[in-house]
Amino acid sequence: MxxxxxxxxxxxxxxxxxxxxxxxxxxxxxxxxxxxxxxxxxxxxxxxxxxxxxxxxxxxxxxxxxxxxxxxxxxxxxxxxxxxxxxxxxxxxxxxxxxxxxxxxxxxxxxxxxxxxxxxxxxxxxxxxxxxxxxxxxxxxxxxxxxxxxxxxxxxxxxxxxxxxxxxxxxxxxxxxxxxxxxxxxxxxxxxxxxxxxxxxxxxxxxxxxxxxxxxxxxxxxxxxxxxxxxxxMGSPSMNLIPAKVKASGGDVAIMMERDEGEPLALPFAGANGALAGRDGQDVVFGIRPEALTDPDSADRNARHVSELDCDIEVIEPAGSDTFAVTRLGGREIVARLRADAPISAGQTARLAFNLDKALLFDPETEARIV
The missing domain is CATH 3.40.50.300 (P-loop containing nucleotide triphosphate hydrolases)
Structure with missing residues (x-):
């Protein structure tokens, strides 16, 4: 009671x-x-x-x-x-x-x-x-x-x-x-x-x-x-929220995000449990917390779905126990949380690991979480 x-x-x-x-x-x-x-x-x-x-x-x-x-x-x-x-x-x-x-x-x-x-x-x-x-x-x-x-x-x-x-x-x-x-x-x-x-x-x-x-x-x-x-x-730094599109082909689903240069980024999105059925080509907002976007050596070894991507690093912010790296996806600044001694500097291209087990999708119209 x-x-x-x-x-x-x-x-x-x-x-x-x-x-x-x-x-x-x-x-x-x-x-x-x-x-x-x-x-x-x-x-x-x-x-x-x-x-x-x-x-x-x-x-x-x-x-x-x-x-x-x-x-x-x-x-x-x-x-x-x-x-x-x-x-x-x-x-x-x-x-x-x-x-x-x-x-x-x-x-x-x-x-x-x-x-x-x-x-x-x-x-x-x-x-x-x-x-x-x-x-x-x-x-x-x-x-x-x-x-x-x-x-x-x-x-x-x-x-x-x-x-x-x-x-x-x-x-x-x-x-x-x-x-x-x-x-x-x-x-x-x-x-x-x-x-x-x-x-x-x-x-x-x-x-x-x-x-x-x-x-x-x-x-x-x-x-x-x-x-x-x-x-x-909720969260500091807050969740990265990136405009994206759903691309469904057969039983496979990917999330497409634009990059400032080069081809759009395609991230496989497993475990949607049918929540994305009928959403092929539709706009979504891809959400991922900074700690789920990190250098490959710091990625969660127990994660089932991790994708790696080369990203252009714009800003590095040392914070003692962590280092925050700022890059861009979908026209938005996004923040990755790296280990303190990660060998990354501003102006270089670095490989980042996306823990897609922790990723979420939101409807841009209703703003409600889809999955």
């Missing part, structure tokens, strides 16, 4: 539809990440779960109970905001315990809860400091501590790491993951950062313009995106 269930949820501001029939379910102890570009409705969806925004229609259930009409204080949720929202005149301990004090929790019980949370978040040495004396990462830990001390049924995080620098974001991401594994509480987390979504989530909901584009595990979202938007949005 779903612990948090969102059923056909719609939210409008006047005549503007912000959320358009959202259906989501997450099990108890799950980590649901709402991801999408700015303005897609993810923070509005989080606010409706919190009760900070009334919904237009649909329902929200927590632990089997419909909470549409419940005040935020009655929903047994705790929220961590992007801005930390700490009281500047209070110490860390006072900030963490303020909610309990308002509810009349005895001081001894408050102090014990504060100490436990401080130990969990490793901020025991900061309890007597004011927020102005803390770093960004420390302030975020305090904001998390204020939520944790509530011991709610659901935690809500609204882009909690967006104000941190790149290294601290990675560190805090690990801390949040560790915290979830230790506590096992249900979390709904909003971010526009798809790397955060992939690393933290047990389930991801990808939103665009208030419409749920795909809901699934990180592996499902990454490996079998429903459409071109999800394919392009």
């Amino acid at each position: 779903a612990f948090l269930k969102i059923d056909n949820l719609r939210k409008s501001f006047g005549k503007v539809d912000v959320l358009k029939g959202i259906d989501l379910e997450i099990e108890e102890g799950g980590f649901l990440v709402l991801v999408g570009p700015s303005g897609c409705g993810k923070s509005t969806l989080l606010n409706t779960i919190a009760g900070l925004e009334p919904i237009t229609s649909g329902s929200i259930s927590i632990n089997g109970k419909v909470v549409n009409d419940l005040h935020p204080s009655q929903r047994d949720i705790a929220m961590v905001f992007q801005s930390y929202a700490l009281y500047p005149n209070m110490t860390v301990a006072e900030n963490i315990g303020f909610g309990m004090e308002i509810r009349g929790v005895p001081k001894a019980e408050r102090d014990a809860a504060i100490a436990k949370v401080a130990e969990t978040l490793q901020i025991g040495a900061l309890l007597n400091r004011k927020p102005s004396q803390l770093s960004g990462g420390q302030r975020q830990r305090v904001a998390m501590g204020r939520a944790l001390v509530r011991d709610p049924m659901v935690f809500l995080f609204d882009e909690p790491l967006s104000n941190l620098d790149a290294k601290l974001r990675v560190d805090m991401r690990t801390e949040i993951k560790r915290l979830h594994q230790r506590m096992g509480t249900t979390i709904v987390y909003v971010t526009h950062d798809q790397i955060e979504a992939m690393t933290l989530a047990t389930k991801i909901a990808v939103l665009k313009d208030g419409v749920l584009q795909q809901f699934g595990t990180p592996a499902e979202i990454y490996n079998t995106p429903n459409n071109l938007f999800v394919a392009d949005f």
Whole structure:
């Protein structure tokens, strides 16, 4: 049974539809990440779960109970905001315990809860400091501590790491993951950062313009995106999406892509399971992730279908553990991920291996995945 269930949820501001029939379910102890570009409705969806925004229609259930009409204080949720929202005149301990004090929790019980949370978040040495004396990462830990001390049924995080620098974001991401594994509480987390979504989530909901584009595990979202938007949005670097045509001859199917010079490239496309029947000569979009396009020595030895092609390398981007090579196919720049010491340089022709087991095809009109 779903612990948090969102059923056909719609939210409008006047005549503007912000959320358009959202259906989501997450099990108890799950980590649901709402991801999408700015303005897609993810923070509005989080606010409706919190009760900070009334919904237009649909329902929200927590632990089997419909909470549409419940005040935020009655929903047994705790929220961590992007801005930390700490009281500047209070110490860390006072900030963490303020909610309990308002509810009349005895001081001894408050102090014990504060100490436990401080130990969990490793901020025991900061309890007597004011927020102005803390770093960004420390302030975020305090904001998390204020939520944790509530011991709610659901935690809500609204882009909690967006104000941190790149290294601290990675560190805090690990801390949040560790915290979830230790506590096992249900979390709904909003971010526009798809790397955060992939690393933290047990389930991801990808939103665009208030419409749920795909809901699934990180592996499902990454490996079998429903459409071109999800394919392009999830992944860094993003999936290579190349205009192509289907060429079917007998039982064989190939994908044809134009090159700036020379004959078009033909890649055999096995395992379509009849999905391309009747599409001979039709336009498609060929999708392949950078890691499935690499130097032959780095190609997956377990792959069943690998094709090699000589490509003109335009740009080389060393990235420490990897090297990214930029070439062109179908009039588009495409990125290959090579091993760090791959002997390739800009301006030369290099042989690249296409792992076609990982390739996908999309319909350019509907943008839906074909296979």
